[in-house]
Amino acid sequence: MKNVTTSESTINISGLNKLFNHRTRMGIMALLMVSEWVEFVSLRKTLKLTDGSLASHLKALVKEDQIAVEKKFINDKPRTSYRATAAGRKAFEAHLTELEAFIRQIDN
Template sequence: MKDVSIKNPAINIGGLNKLFNHRTRMGIMALLMVNEWVEFVELRKALKLTDGSLASHLKALVKEHQVQVEKKFVDDKPKTSYRATPAGRKAFEAHLAELEAFIKRIDN
């Protein structure tokens, strides 16, 4: 059997935020980072998700205070919009910084 050794066993991914590790939540946060408010329908279209899938991921982000929700009626129709909270922005930026550091380590 061939002896296999790890080049750099010191790579640490402990700083990654597990809440953002799912591609849907990454997509949601990415859209909310560059837009003040985004309606549910627009998020669904942009991310190509079902209502149920998007709703469950948004619920998780709202529960953890990463995303704020606003529900209102416009022309007698319900409109639900979301935005990243200040804490969510900070946490997502830290997550991205950790990903960047990880990529730099493995690229070298």
């Protein structure tokens, strides 16, 4: 990312993780941070997304090893669940810390 110049100073936002800048991916990570595993259907309903939209954002997070996926059958029906990986938790917490610091700088 880049530095943002305000009337008083320069604010560094380079610590923000581009992967989490989209509201959908931020929402996914927020939900996975407070739950061990969350099913695809629950994510879709909670975030009010289409299957395709949710799937594309989940794919991006899986590709970057921020979340893990588990596919299984329950009563002969497929169930796909997701959880934040250790790396994903660490990266998301760092992103939130940077976001909080950014907001504090703007508020001052």
